[in-house]
Amino acid sequence: MKPYKVILSGGGTGGHIYPAIAIAKEIQRRHPDTEFLFVGAQNRMEMEKVPQAGFAIEGLNITGIQRSLSVENLKFPFRLLSSLRKSGKILKQFKPDVVIGTGGFASGPLLKKAVGKKIPALIQEQNSYAGITNKLLAKSVQKICVAYDDMGRYFPESKIIKTGNPVRSDVLEIEGKRNDAFAKYELSPNSKVVLVIGGSLGAKAINILISEQLPLFKKLGVQVLWQTGKLYYERYKDLESDDVRVMAYIDQMDLAYASADVIISRAGASSVSELCIVGKATIFIPSPNVAEDHQTKNAKAIEKEDGAILIKESELNKKFESALEILMTNETRREELGANMKLLALPNATNDIVDEVEKLLGVGSGK
Template sequence: MDNYRFLLSGGGTGGHIYPAVAIADELRRRHPRAQFLFVGASDRMEMEKVPQAGYEIKGLWISGLERKITLKNLLFPVKLLASLMKANAIITDFKPHLVIGTGGFASGPTLRMASSRGIPCVLQEQNSFAGITNKWLAAKAARIFVAYPGMERFFPKAKIRFTGNPVRAELSESLPDKQQAKGALNQHQDQKTLVVLGGSLGARRINQLIEAELGFLQELGFQILWQCGKGYYQTYKKYTAPGVEVTPFIRDMRTALASADLIISRAGAGSVSELALVGSPVLFIPSPNVAEDHQRKNAEAIVAKKAAVMLLESELEESFKKTMEELVANPEGMRAMGAAFKGLAKPGATAAIVDEIEGLLHKATSHD
């Protein structure tokens, strides 16, 4: 049987969306006649990103709970009930053979309704600290794919498969060499390149830091490729100059990362997994504004293996310059750190997840 129907749900951030798209791409490559449908939260970025990747998506009226009492929180039970009903209608109409959840608000109602109807469901948890939605769904999942060891703290051990995070296909292929990449980006071959990443939406505090320290970074000998995010581009584009390229979004991430001698980045799960494949030294500045402080925990797991350095936002004023000077003064240490990070990469994650999914499908269809 090759005409499977796959329902995928995950969103809110690129960290939930890109793994779902990577899994769908690999399933579509192996099963060209399969049908795919995504379910997202109707006001979040997946409603734009998933169609751009070539897939149909339906939206649920769902959002998370806020930590303080707000009107939004009072609406939550209504939204949840409406989303469960709509998810049920989508499942009735689409009749999926298997449902894949990658975290985020919409995957809760979607996978809860699918599992209640006996449809096999799998979860993919990107972070070292499991999200609320995936913890809620774990008991009914057939498999839980994780990217960090020790996840039996959150999930039933027998269901866990340590696969790593799916990454964009273009990054799992071998990268161009540094000289080639610098040439393609019109960078100086004899100058160090600093690549600044703020995640898919940009990062205010990282942008403020780079703005304040631009002169200092150039004095250290860096040419800078600065992805500031779409919402910040109008503010920061004025800093584009020889040796400084400010861009809202890096389209050719392969070439950009291959050119890097040092990367400054948030520590979202997708970013961590993609940067491991590159093997460049990384300074993580985790976002403090995320559920369960998971970015700090992601970065700490890498720092513990001597494979990256980390500064919290609260430490930037005091420690950023000193940290950068120490990194530049120790090129050997930077190389060793990059190599250690590359050693943690799992380039076959997407294929390993799809192998497991195919095993579940064979089991399910052989029982039919």
């Protein structure tokens, strides 16, 4: 039997790229001869991250629509037409058996052309608020894998499968890694650790907050493992001390999670899914600068189940200090939040999504 040929399309942010890579690797594990091609947006991070993961990628000249008036918006129709034409050529040359979209503007043209050619297609929606690309594609694809309940507000119920979001395999099991984590990051096992993660590029508001609250961390006697993001590292690297580790990027998130007693994070879909699996007390500080404020909606879905604390950027001055003090001094509350969050985890997401892909390919589970 000839090898399967699979196209995965999505990108713009890590939240769209890493799930696609995780899905591809699971398909590859089950069907080693599969041929893969990723399709992303030119000059975005997928053009670097996908080849690093060992997969080929083609780039489309496509960008999202800006929320403010800009010259880029005037170029959008021309870029869309160009991307649709290139997508058609990619599909004609590669001849995929199935196409998978993980969201972001890059996946729109490719999936649109694929469903027009009757190629089986699946989309994966990571957020509790569906993105515009996936909403536009929903009527045409065969399967829609989601991570939250009540997604029938956006998609046809008959196509929805609740799978959760794919996460990095190394974070599925962090038990027993705490000592290794302390050694790697030169942390003391005698003091509690706060892990701060604002994304690979960084989060301006979170970095400002941490820099201003270093006296509070010192007063509470806690250590800080602080990922500033590469855009902000130079600004904050001099704040490193015996109790504060400042890093541009954390490359072993399993060890970082293992070291933490409390986590401060944005609320992107991938981060939320990982943190549910990790099951540590978390303060979510959602970015307000994302489409439809979807990070706040993601965090609210966890807060509603008493699985995390949500603090909006506009309320940090009023709420952060007291929230952190409660978590650092009340072990029972930390454990309660962590346990409630872990109940929301969907650790088999990648397997479940690939099960659905295999149905579209017309094969058994293959596990």
